[in-house]
Amino acid sequence: MNWDDTAAPAEAPDGALTADRLVGAAADGEDQAVEAALRPKSLDEFVGQVRVREQLDLVLKAALARGATADHVLLSGAPGLGKTTLSMIIAAEMNAPIRITSGPAIQHAGDLAAILSSLQEGEVLFLDEIHRMSRPAEEMLYMAMEDFRVDVIVGKGPGATAIPLELPPFTLVGATTRAGLLPPPLRDRFGFTAHMEFYEPVELERVVHRSAQLLDVTIEGDGAAEIAGRSRGTPRIANRLLRRVRDYAQVKADGVITRDVAAAALRVYEVDTRGLDRLDRAVLKALLTLFSGGPVGLSTLAVAVGEERETVEEVAEPFLVREGLLARTPRGRVATPAAWTHLGLVPPQQPPGAGGQQGLFGT
Numbered sequence: 001m002n003w004d005d006t007a008a009p010a011e012a013p014d015g016a017l018t019a020d021r022l023v024g025a026a027a028d029g030e031d032q033a034v035e036a037a038l039r040p041k042s043l044d045e046f047v048g049q050v051r052v053r054e055q056l057d058l059v060l061k062a063a064l065a066r067g068a069t070a071d072h073v074l075l076s077g078a079p080g081l082g083k084t085t086l087s088m089i090i091a092a093e094m095n096a097p098i099r100i101t102s103g104p105a106i107q108h109a110g111d112l113a114a115i116l117s118s119l120q121e122g123e124v125l126f127l128d129e130i131h132r133m134s135r136p137a138e139e140m141l142y143m144a145m146e147d148f149r150v151d152v153i154v155g156k157g158p159g160a161t162a163i164p165l166e167l168p169p170f171t172l173v174g175a176t177t178r179a180g181l182l183p184p185p186l187r188d189r190f191g192f193t194a195h196m197e198f199y200e201p202v203e204l205e206r207v208v209h210r211s212a213q214l215l216d217v218t219i220e221g222d223g224a225a226e227i228a229g230r231s232r233g234t235p236r237i238a239n240r241l242l243r244r245v246r247d248y249a250q251v252k253a254d255g256v257i258t259r260d261v262a263a264a265a266l267r268v269y270e271v272d273t274r275g276l277d278r279l280d281r282a283v284l285k286a287l288l289t290l291f292s293g294g295p296v297g298l299s300t301l302a303v304a305v306g307e308e309r310e311t312v313e314e315v316a317e318p319f320l321v322r323e324g325l326l327a328r329t330p331r332g333r334v335a336t337p338a339a340w341t342h343l344g345l346v347p348p349q350q351p352p353g354a355g356g357q358q359g360l361f362g363t
């Protein structure tokens with residue numbers, strides 16, 4: 001059966017499943033407060049991303065040997081994979097100061113001119129969300145990156161004049177979650193482009209061990225593995241889960257994070273063994289139980305879980321697709337066999353009793 005969107009009733013979504021989401025990759029207030037203490041300070045300390053690290057190491061060492069400013073660097077990748085951290089490491093490795101700003105903060109070319117003209121020689125300018133800069137600022141950046149010069153326009157209309165302004169050499173580190181949205185002329189002006197991948201569980205284990213040490217928490221190898229496996233390939237989520245598990249260990253156990261303590265804590269926070277939370281499971285469960293695994297239209301699915309269409313599409317689905325649990329097809333959303341297995345449910349064509357309930361949260 002193909003469940004389509006045409007009959008989707010207009011129901012008010014309540015958003016309850018997205019409140020206080022522990023597995024979101026964007027930084028929340030608490031993350032911002034504690035992340036500074038957990039950031040690796042050098043390339044050697046930076047876990048994983050081996051290829052990026054090796055290449056960047058060469059770029060920076062060569063620039064240092066020449067006594068030159070490093071090439072402009074573009075870092076792309078999902079939130080929480082370490083782009084800000086890497087930009088700070090670039091500055092530290094070059095013994096240079098760093099200035100941090102973001103695309104949305106630069107709405108006028110004048111905003112950018114003010115920042116660029118106050119840079120010191122060799123300074124690293126970190127421009128987060130570079131794809132969200134305004135067009136005039138972006139055009140000013142082209143010349144600044146290439147010639148270390150900007151034209152400041154004074155006046156308006158036919159009487160407007162361009163006053164050239166020399167800039168000290170600097171290194172721009174641009175970060176984006178959407179490399180495809182960058183116009184080619186901007187992309188081409190970066191000397192080094194790196195795409196950050198999601199981390200392997202063993203790499204996240206190392207992140208968890210390192211953070212536990214910095215937070216002065218005792219953690220066993222199995223405990224770190226349990227957290228790493230539920231962290232969706234993302235260091236920020238690994239660090240966040242570690243903090244929640246630490247709370248649990250302090251209140252309910254003797255402060256030591258073992259595998260059982262980690263599993264019990266994450267059961268309380270409803271993050272299952274694959275890193276799915278309530279929203280993810282609600283979407284999957286609706287797809288499997290109400291629509292026999294699909295295909296079903298996005299709007300219908302969203303109404304079934306009581307969430308906005310955008311929430312299902314942008315918050316829940318990307319990870320479900322990445323995990324191979326859900327597929328987006330021209331006919332609608334379809335569950336994969338792995339989705340049935342994960343929720344311990346039996347696909348309709350199989351005889352009842354062939355599946356068996358799985359322990360979603362571990363022991």
Ligand SMILES: Nc1ncnc2c1ncn2[C@@H]1O[C@H](COP(=O)(O)OP(=O)(O)OP(=O)(O)O)[C@@H](O)[C@H]1O
Nearest residue numbers: 035038039046047079080081082083084085235236
């Ligand atoms: N390779 C790594 N090794 C150890 N810790 C890491 C690594 N990458 C990221 N982290 C940790 O994860 C957290 C998030 O990293 P960071 O802020 O650099 O991510 P980001 O990619 O800039 O995210 P956003 O796109 O949301 O700005 C930081 O606390 C940092 O310490």
